[in-house]
Amino acid sequence: MxxxxxxMIAAAMSVATHAQVYPTKPVRVIVPFATGGPDxxxxxxxxxxxxxxxxxxxxxxxxxxxxxxxxxxxxxxAPDGYTIMVTSSGFVVAPSVYKKLPYDTERDFAPxxxxxxxxxxxxxxxxxxxxxxxxxxxxxxxDPANKVSYSSPGIGNTxxxxxxxxxxxxxVKMVHVPYKGGGPAVAAVMSGEVQAxxxxxxxxxxxxxxxxxxxxxxxxxxxxxxLPDVPTAKEAxxxxxxxxxxxxxxxxxxxxxxxxxxxxxxxxxxxVMQGAMHDKLLQLGFGPVGDSPAxxxxxxxxxxxxxxxxxxxxxxxxx
Numbered sequence: 001m002x003x004x005x006x007x008m009i010a011a012a013m014s015v016a017t018h019a020q021v022y023p024t025k026p027v028r029v030i031v032p033f034a035t036g037g038p039d040x041x042x043x044x045x046x047x048x049x050x051x052x053x054x055x056x057x058x059x060x061x062x063x064x065x066x067x068x069x070x071x072x073x074x075x076x077x078a079p080d081g082y083t084i085m086v087t088s089s090g091f092v093v094a095p096s097v098y099k100k101l102p103y104d105t106e107r108d109f110a111p112x113x114x115x116x117x118x119x120x121x122x123x124x125x126x127x128x129x130x131x132x133x134x135x136x137x138x139x140x141x142x143d144p145a146n147k148v149s150y151s152s153p154g155i156g157n158t159x160x161x162x163x164x165x166x167x168x169x170x171x172v173k174m175v176h177v178p179y180k181g182g183g184p185a186v187a188a189v190m191s192g193e194v195q196a197x198x199x200x201x202x203x204x205x206x207x208x209x210x211x212x213x214x215x216x217x218x219x220x221x222x223x224x225x226x227l228p229d230v231p232t233a234k235e236a237x238x239x240x241x242x243x244x245x246x247x248x249x250x251x252x253x254x255x256x257x258x259x260x261x262x263x264x265x266x267x268x269x270x271x272v273m274q275g276a277m278h279d280k281l282l283q284l285g286f287g288p289v290g291d292s293p294a295x296x297x298x299x300x301x302x303x304x305x306x307x308x309x310x311x312x313x314x315x316x317x318x319x
Contacts, residue, residue: 022081022260026056030085032070034063036153036182037200041115041248041286042086048271063180066090066154068101075108079253081260084112089246090157092303096311097156099318105304110252111296113265115272116286118245120220121162122204122230124213125196126189134216134236137196141172149175150196151185155319158246159185161307162198162219164314169240189213200245201226201285219243226285247289249296261293 027049031042039061046057062070067090077083095105103109123134131137141148152160155178167174177194179185186203188194190212197203199213205226207213217236218224233241250268252261269290271277281288291299 022263023053023055025082026058027081028077028083029057029059030070030074030083031059031061032063032067032085032087033153034061034181034183036088036185037118037202037246037286038086038088038248039181039183040202040284041281044277044280045086045115045250045268045271048277049267052267052271066094066156066178068094068098071109072102074251074253075103077253079110079255079257081252081256081264083253084264085109085251086115086248087251088153088158088248089303089307090154090160091249091251092300093158093161093307093311094156095304096308097161097316097318106301108254110254110256110258110261111293111300112250112252112261113268113293114247114249114289114291114296114299115268116281116288117247118200118202119282119285119287120201120218120224121159121198121243121245122201122208122215122219122224122227123166123196123217123233124186124189124199124204124208124215126192126194127211127214128192129195129214131216132214134231134233134238137216138170138172138238141170141174141196146195147175148172148196149177149194150198151177151179151188151194152197153182153185154178154180158307159198159200161310161314161316162243162245164316165243165310166198166238166241168314169238186213198245205285217241219245244287248286249300258293265290265293 029046031039050057074085131140150163182203189197208215215230217233218230272288272290278288
């Protein structure tokens with residue numbers, strides 16, 4: 001009995017010591033997309049983690065299969081804290097739009113923290129689109145001769161689902177065109193490759209101000225302080241389109257020591273909720289969160305169910 005008790009104490013001390021000195025080598029940070037929200041958030045936060053802890057947090061972009069490749073790589077990595085992931089809320093949409101995933105969204109990951117959320121979605125179009133407001137755009141999009149399409153960061157991405165929700169609410173049938181990240185998706189609208197996008201604030205604001213995009217509506221109940229001339233969807237005549245537009249969270253492989261998960265969360269929260277980084281995220285259209293692992297785990301489970309209901313409403317059949 002004494003030997004077993006001493007072994008348990010030694011194991012506990014070993015884990016605590018491991019967490020205390022973590023990290024002692026570079027940390028791989030998988031981002032399952034190219035440019036866009038999760039990449040921006042990851043680079044901002046991980047640069048500060050590197051500065052604070054004296055070890056490189058190396059971003060590894062894996063933009064394939066709407067994040068599934070990066071998610072699987074994270075799930076299969078050693079649970080030692082040296083592989084983590086920053087992804088978008090498309091992570092919780094995937095179970096509703098794919099019949100089979102190579103991982104279990106709730107079982108194979110350790111939620112660390114919800115780093116930040118999107119501050120609303122703008123319905124944006126290429127400036128060449130003849131519609132000057134949302135009602136005109138909906139009427140224009142209903143004409144099959146116009147062959148209207150919209151972009152998103154990938155099949156099953158949150159913005160894809162929001163696009164289909166827009167189709168359902170507006171009674172239109174815009175064709176979805178997936179890209180490998182938010183950056184390529186918004187670039188497609190600006191070039192005229194597609195006509196529209198449901199764009200988060202960080203992709204919309206600067207491009208609307210620069211005349212590269214036209215914003216027709218905003219998805220939160222109150223107008224955006226950054227673009228106060230853009231009406232809310234309700235003001236523009238579209239009901240049932242109030243939503244924040246997703247979030248960006250940090251995960252580790254399942255069974256990563258809770259001491260390491262907790263240390264990551266506390267440091268990330270400190271980074272995003274204070275000073276210059278907090279202000280920077282707000283300026284880019286992100287709302288800092290930094291919740292606890294337990295809170296984030298509950299949130300992820302709730303989001304999976306919420307988006308499953310939204311997928312049914314938008315008539316998305318699993319592929």
